[in-house]
Amino acid sequence: MRVGIVCPYSFDVPGGVQFHIRDLAETLIGLGHDVSVLAPAHEEDGLPPYVVSAGRAVPVPYNGSVARLAFGPISATRVRRWLTAGDFDVLHVHEPVTPSLSLLAVLSSRGPVVATFHTAMTRSRAMSVAQGMLQLVLERITARIAVSALARRVQVEHLDGGAVEIPNGVSVAAFADASPLPGWPGVSGPGRGGAIGFLGRFGEPRKGFGVLAAAFAALAARRPGLRLLVAGPGEAEEALALIPAALHGQVTLLGMVPEARKARMLRSVDLYVAPNTGGESFGMILTEAMAAGTPVVASDLDAFRRVLVGGAAGALFRTGDPVALAALLDDLLDHPARRAQLAARGRAAVAAYDWPVVAARVLEVYATAIECSTGRVVPAASEEQIRHNT
Known part of the structure; x- marks a missing residue:
């Protein structure tokens, strides 16, 4: 299976989401899957071979911490290029309501999209301002994963949907x-x-x-x-x-x-x-x-x-x-x-919580998302062009 994973935060800055994505990618690769991770990165030297840099991110106060995010037209162009080159069976985005690469990837693609929600934040200024865009993002997600019961509760109470609860893994x-x-x-x-x-x-x-x-x-x-x-x-x-x-x-x-x-x-x-x-x-x-x-x-x-x-x-x-x-x-x-x-x-x-156990559950969600969709992951414009030509 060809899997595209999107990290919203700088991959070269330590953090729980980054570690989760790294370990999931390496576990899936170890199981024989073809995995590419798109992420912001301040320094590209030293990135794992499966990571594609989307350029530098900027520090932004977010959820009581400081997150390094990438957003804007340049980032959107890099997302689209990565999607075109990837020819993925499934797209797996993390924290898609964060104003960064994951949100751009959902808006820029069609096909099976799985989203993992990590935080238990119920509201933010950014979410309030971008409510219309947020709804569009949520509508394009095929399947949702929440890493905890608290994160799942946010899906049910604030984001109009449920999620499969699959915890963070550990080696x-x-x-x-x-x-x-x-x-x-x-x-x-x-x-x-x-x-x-x-x-x-x-x-x-x-x-x-x-x-x-x-x-x-x-x-x-x-x-x-x-x-x-x-x-x-x-x-x-x-x-x-x-x-x-x-x-x-x-x-x-x-x-x-x-x-x-x-x-x-x-x-x-x-x-x-x-x-x-x-x-x-x-x-x-x-x-x-x-x-x-x-x-x-x-x-x-x-x-x-x-x-x-x-x-x-x-x-x-x-x-x-x-x-x-x-x-x-x-x-x-x-x-x-x-x-x-x-x-x-x-x-x-x-x-x-051992990674082989967790990864097996994630693969089940991938299979469900693929079954519920038609075709592979394609850039949105590519799909629109196909419709225009036909």
């Missing part, structure tokens, strides 16, 4: 087989220390690093050997500013990490902490930590609660409460048997 073996970083996690035990980890954009308030920093400072007072391992983009000074200077020696900042090092980072801590305060529709980092066999502590967001099976596959604390987080971490660090139980339940739960 379970890649995380399970990773080895810890040298010297980690170190000494742990009742009152002795322990290692906790965080991965994400610590400068982005909704990621909750400030909550974790406050909990770490309080907990370190009674656990002198406590260490914090942090990975993700941002300036070190910005992260350390949230932590008392006396504790800076107990904090290790890895910066941006490639996938292999991410897996090692997750294997290097006694507990992985996801202190996010909102804006999450799934929780990919939770499944990655679960795949690594690391027990998870997460804020009690609905999306996280669902991934962690209501708290059975990971411990939950009151969102935004550093005191509650510190108390939970203290208790878990003192009880290795409970940590082991959480890790075992996490490994069992994450099996449903």
Whole structure:
């Protein structure tokens, strides 16, 4: 099968949607399918061979974060060229209501179109302004996928339709087989220390690093050997500013990490902490930590609660409460048997998110979309020309 996948965000900037598309594409290629991904990219060097660059994107505040998007006549022309060259059996766009390449691809094509919705955002200024165009986009989508129940709820309540719920995938073996970083996690035990980890954009308030920093400072007072391992983009000074200077020696900042090092980072801590305060529709980092066999502590967001099976596959604390987080971490660090139980339940739960399982479900949606359509994916103008000539 020839599959065209469209990413709305810069492929060379880390993000959950980009990782999802990368892993899906590589899984499908491994299964023998011919896959091409169209995406914006600031730097084309280093892109995977299956990615076609649509040029640079611009940073735009979007859904409580900053997304790098590509839109306009130049981007539309590049989309059409890619569609013409691709001769795809199915077009798979991600976040089609975001003003970027996915929206352009839907408007520029005819044929079987599958759309995946990642966010649980119910409304935005851009969606309100472009309501007419949005309706046209939705009408041209053959089948919809939502990565979570929250994202699916948006389809039902705000976008006039349902969606098949298929979660984000995770390469379970890649995380399970990773080895810890040298010297980690170190000494742990009742009152002795322990290692906790965080991965994400610590400068982005909704990621909750400030909550974790406050909990770490309080907990370190009674656990002198406590260490914090942090990975993700941002300036070190910005992260350390949230932590008392006396504790800076107990904090290790890895910066941006490639996938292999991410897996090692997750294997290097006694507990992985996801202190996010909102804006999450799934929780990919939770499944990655679960795949690594690391027990998870997460804020009690609905999306996280669902991934962690209501708290059975990971411990939950009151969102935004550093005191509650510190108390939970203290208790878990003192009880290795409970940590082991959480890790075992996490490994069992994450099996449903393994990429081969997820990709098989996506292929079923592709087959349904193709069956419901006539012909292959073609640029819209090509179809209009055919009608004119006939």
